[in-house]
Amino acid sequence: MATIRRLKNKRFLAEIRKKGVYKSKTFDSKVQAMAWAAETEQSLANQHLIHGKTLADACLRYRDEISPKKKSYRTEYNRLNKFSRQPFASLTLEALTAKHLYDWIEDVSRTLKSSSVNRDLNLLSAVLEQAKRWQWTDKNPVRGLRRPKNPQPRDRRISAKEIQQVMDALGFDGQTINRSRHELAVAFLLAIETAMRQGELWQLKWEDVYLEKRYLRLHDTKNGTRRDVPLSSEAVRLFTLLQPGRGEKVFKSNQASSGTIFRRCLKQAGIYNMHFHDTRHEAISRLAQKIPVLDLARLTGHKDIKMLMVYYNASAEEIAKQLD
Known part of the structure; x- marks a missing residue:
């Protein structure tokens, strides 16, 4: 780190101490001292770089x-x-x-x-x-780039008709689970009820599901903090269908293969431009009509209300109903 001091003779002393190396020089002006210090620091930094890495x-x-x-x-x-x-x-x-x-x-x-x-x-x-x-370089050319402008946040909602189409494509009658596709259907419905992410659902263990108290605990979330998720009566019913306590994990299928099956089922149902993550938009937009925004942020794990608004996509028609 360079330090620049004014001496009694009104000249300026520039000193550099970096990784055991000491250099100093006096100048008539502070500007000259600063320029020399910057150039010398850069030179010393380059001496320690490992060159030739791609x-x-x-x-x-x-x-x-x-x-x-x-x-x-x-x-x-x-x-x-x-x-x-x-x-x-x-x-x-x-x-x-x-x-x-x-x-x-x-x-x-x-x-x-x-x-x-x-x-x-x-x-x-x-x-x-x-x-x-790693001292492989001293620059990052990504910094300062003019980047492409991001599109408007996704606001895809899921209609009741589409939910039924997904259930039909997965062969789930809403009551009986005897195939992995039925388990996927329940995960889809639970995502809409709880606003949980796909990864959070597939990591969930029965020891963290408290159906009698109507909540579950997530230890490993996207933002790195623990989160308790309250459960609606419908969510409790859906979890009950999965036979609590049977095995360690709530969802026993592989997350990646389940994602593949889900995309195929959407194609089979003739549903386009839908992703599993759109359940989070749908859930938050529904829950926002039931609970205060601070409680909603706590439920979803958003620390920034602005980020929560990205997922809140209530239609004008839905908002109008709340005005009466």
């Missing part, structure tokens, strides 16, 4: 060392593999510039939504920041 090297090391500690490991693993195969990933970190990234953005924007491009840029920025900690 962006692909950084992506793969990040994938193997950093990503496994994250909840998003599965998807991040695939995205980093994809990054490492990009033509510009063969560049050394010293050679990587903003122009390479702008060229990449222009190319992928033909097939990817702007929100997906920005998520990839966020991940790439995290990789480059970590590479700076």
Whole structure:
């Protein structure tokens, strides 16, 4: 870190102490001292850099060392593999510039939504920041980029007709569970009742479900905090159909394969532009009509009310009914 002091002779002394190295020099003006300090600090930093590492090297090391500690490991693993195969990933970190990234953005924007491009840029920025900690580079060209504008937040609601179509496609009569597809149907209905995420449902264990007290406890949530989720009478009924206490996990099927089955069932039912996560929009929009906003935020796990509003998609017709 550089320090600059004014001496008695009205000159300026610039001093640098960095990783056991000490350098100093006097100047006639403070501006000269600051310029020398910045240049010298940069030179000292470069002396400690490990040169020759490529962006692909950084992506793969990040994938193997950093990503496994994250909840998003599965998807991040695939995205980093994809990054490492990009033509510009063969560049050394010293050679990587903003122009390479702008060229990449222009190319992928033909097939990817702007929100997906920005998520990839966020991940790439995290990789480059970590590479700076590894002393592989001293720059992050993602910072300062003009990014694509994100689209309006998704506001897909799920109609009662569509819910019935999903039940029919999964062969669930609302009462009997004797196939894994029926279990998936119950998960879909519970997501609408509780606003729980798909991953939260599939991680849920019976020891954390308290049907008599009408709530369940989530230990591992997206924002890293524990959350208790109150249960409606319908949610309690649905959990009862799953035969509480039978096995450790509430949902015994594999989450990834269940997602594949769900997408196939939507196609079979003729339902388009729907994702399982849209149940969270539907649930929050319904619950907002029943409970105060602070209670709703506590139920859903949102620490920022602005983020909660992204999921609240009540129609004008629904709001009008509350005015009378």
